[in-house]
Amino acid sequence: MFYWIYDIPSVALALIITGAFVAFSWLGTIFIRPFLRVFLRKRADINDLIGYMLSCFGVFYGLLLGLLAVAAYQNFTGVETIVSKEASSLSALARDVSAYPEPDRTNLIWLLRDYTRYVVKYAWPAQQQGMVPQEGNTRMIAFHEQLIRFEPSTPGQEILHAEALRQFNNYLEARRLRLFAVTTSIPGVMWAVVLVGALMNIALIWMFDMKIVNHLFLGGILSAFMGLMIFLIASLDNPFRGELSISSAPFQDILTHLMEE
Amino acid sequence: MPPRRSLPMRLRSAWTLLYLAIFALSGCEPLNKARDVLTKSDQERKTIKLGILHSQTGTMGMNEMSLRHCEVLAIEQINASGELSNVDLVPVVKDGRSKSDIFRRRTRELVDVEKVDVIFGCWTSLHRKAVIDELDNPTDLFRTEPVARNSAQPHKPLLFYPLQYEGFEVNRNVFYFGSTPNQQILPALDWFMSQQGGSRKRVYLIGSDYLFPRTANFIVRKYLEKQSMQVVGEDYLPLGHSDFKDSIRRIAETSPDLILSTINGDSNFYFYKQYYESGARPDSTPIVATSVGEDELRRIPPEYVHGHFAAWSYFQSLDTPQSQEFVKSFKRAYGLDRVVDDPMEAAYTQVMVWKEAYKRAKSSDPMKIREVLEKGLEFDAPGGKIKVDPKTHHLYKKFRLGKTGLDRQFEIVYESKDLIAPEPFPSFAFPGWECDWTRNGLTKGPMPTIGL
Numbered sequence: 257m258f259y260w261i262y263d264i265p266s267v268a269l270a271l272i273i274t275g276a277f278v279a280f281s282w283l284g285t286i287f288i289r290p291f292l293r294v295f296l297r298k299r300a301d302i303n304d305l306i307g308y309m310l311s312c313f314g315v316f317y318g319l320l321l322g323l324l325a326v327a328a329y330q331n332f333t334g335v336e337t338i339v340s341k342e343a344s345s346l347s348a349l350a351r352d353v354s355a356y357p358e359p360d361r362t363n364l365i366w367l368l369r370d371y372t373r374y375v376v377k378y379a380w381p382a383q384q385q386g387m388v389p390q391e392g393n394t395r396m397i398a399f400h401e402q403l404i405r406f407e408p409s410t411p412g413q414e415i416l417h418a419e420a421l422r423q424f425n426n427y428l429e430a431r432r433l434r435l436f437a438v439t440t441s442i443p444g445v446m447w448a449v450v451l452v453g454a455l456m457n458i459a460l461i462w463m464f465d466m467k468i469v470n471h472l473f474l475g476g477i478l479s480a481f482m483g484l485m486i487f488l489i490a491s492l493d494n495p496f497r498g499e500l501s502i503s504s505a506p507f508q509d510i511l512t513h514l515m516e517e
Numbered sequence: 518m519p520p521r522r523s524l525p526m527r528l529r530s531a532w533t534l535l536y537l538a539i540f541a542l543s544g545c546e547p548l549n550k551a552r553d554v555l556t557k558s559d560q561e562r563k564t565i566k567l568g569i570l571h572s573q574t575g576t577m578g579m580n581e582m583s584l585r586h587c588e589v590l591a592i593e594q595i596n597a598s599g600e601l602s603n604v605d606l607v608p609v610v611k612d613g614r615s616k617s618d619i620f621r622r623r624t625r626e627l628v629d630v631e632k633v634d635v636i637f638g639c640w641t642s643l644h645r646k647a648v649i650d651e652l653d654n655p656t657d658l659f660r661t662e663p664v665a666r667n668s669a670q671p672h673k674p675l676l677f678y679p680l681q682y683e684g685f686e687v688n689r690n691v692f693y694f695g696s697t698p699n700q701q702i703l704p705a706l707d708w709f710m711s712q713q714g715g716s717r718k719r720v721y722l723i724g725s726d727y728l729f730p731r732t733a734n735f736i737v738r739k740y741l742e743k744q745s746m747q748v749v750g751e752d753y754l755p756l757g758h759s760d761f762k763d764s765i766r767r768i769a770e771t772s773p774d775l776i777l778s779t780i781n782g783d784s785n786f787y788f789y790k791q792y793y794e795s796g797a798r799p800d801s802t803p804i805v806a807t808s809v810g811e812d813e814l815r816r817i818p819p820e821y822v823h824g825h826f827a828a829w830s831y832f833q834s835l836d837t838p839q840s841q842e843f844v845k846s847f848k849r850a851y852g853l854d855r856v857v858d859d860p861m862e863a864a865y866t867q868v869m870v871w872k873e874a875y876k877r878a879k880s881s882d883p884m885k886i887r888e889v890l891e892k893g894l895e896f897d898a899p900g901g902k903i904k905v906d907p908k909t910h911h912l913y914k915k916f917r918l919g920k921t922g923l924d925r926q927f928e929i930v931y932e933s934k935d936l937i938a939p940e941p942f943p944s945f946a947f948p949g950w951e952c953d954w955t956r957n958g959l960t961k962g963p964m965p966t967i968g969l
Contacts, residue, residue: 359815359816362815362854363579366579366582366851366852366855367582369851369852370582370586370851373850373851377593391610394573394574394610394612395573397573397574398573398574398578398582401574401575401578402578402579514852515851515852515853516853517852517854
């Protein structure tokens, strides 16, 4: 829903989210606080009461944000591991088939080059838009067809061929996991809870009775920190989107190597 | 407790702070980019999908991969050049899997789902005919949308076909970028009949057993009826055939001084190998091939093909700036060990020609593009100047004859002086048949007996 945020540079996004939270907090402090005071000022111990509430609420909300941030980070690093495993398998596969006799060697290298170029130039940008790239399947089938057409004629070639087939299967598995990860993200309902929680937190701040400058300063700091936490979770949430996303650099390295094969 | 300031005073302070913050951050580049995203101030870009339909898998997969690469390269170059302002061309690649019914199904997907206005594709005549038939007569089984029976103008994209072929076909929505026999095979025979080509008089025809070789050789036989050269033998072998001993024995028995080969695919490796091993040499009886380009040569040891000939319109060795730039850009994109050949050049050219037509039509609408092309559009292709023939939707092209070297490249030994007009229905072979899309369209004559 809010995927357009990934088109914004990270620094700007951090400033925007933090700024939005601070601005919301300040606007409430300026416009809503005077009305709240009408109802709440009658009690002398109102600041203590709201302080207890905020502490209690803050524990639960902080836990929610913290756990989400850890989950998003773990997911991010998990996908990063899958991508590096996939790239390693592809690299090993390229190494194996480069030892095949001609003309199979050239055919297989060209097919791998075709596939890797597609991943770098088309599949990755599609992933960054949240789309699962499909055309790689056909290229993998073409490679598999060519690979199984090879008939080993020496014991050495038999070992090499078996190893290439094993690497190919490893690669397919890692590739499948990467494609699954493209659409993995924090569910919308969780985001709703996070945002409503943030709103309640800020609303509690508005209820304090203190000097306006102090109110703006303290409310601003708390809102800014909440904004930063939400920026962090949002940035890590979709591992293939945004400036902080997982890059195609490992595949670009393999492509550079394959182009020189 | 100090006296509280009034609300308007407090508001003024807050707004002043906000203005100061915005002013301080307005010079910040990431924020400027963010503003563009948030306000969508970038000019709206239009996306045009271009269908690419080749076999990526199956027996034709490796051959057609090269064509797809050239078409995608052309699209990437157009996008990078920014020539089509505010337009992004997006290649939609489909795999025909070397099967006619899959070509039909993918055609339907490109039309119904992707809504493309043009399809660049096919290699074999069988697949081309399947695609054309699917465009003309949609198969209900493959439809992904309800059939609009009452639709007066159903959406029908153009097909651009890059291979040399047998001719005897036209379609108003198809543009043929390869050579017809009168632009490829007949000039080759003329050259071999000339003094420069050795004044040869006896030709043996050998080919794979399918539409192109049969029809091409039918045209050759008809053409040679009034020439000094005679056909001394004719042989057809299944696609993928590997044992040419009987054919080579028959060639030896009939003593031709030229062999015209329309053998396709991997069979070429076995034919050249066995011909070489039989002791025959190109000095006395050269082979002139119509389906062996630079891409095929990499699969054949150079000593087997050295000294033999190939007839095409384009060779990688063509020493012109456009050709060398094309070769360089292809190698940069797909690897230094890659080579380009005639069908690849045609595949690249057809995308570039479509772009030129788009620029003039200012639309990707198939009918508007066709209208522009039917005005006889000219273009400087890597192989030199070409011109679309408004009458037949084929190209005016040059003919070139290449002699194979040990470096797996061709030395151009002959080049036609002018562009040769396409003749999909040469009158000596297909009397009564002619096509002129600018006037009456296709006029049919008696059906010839080709012997398919």
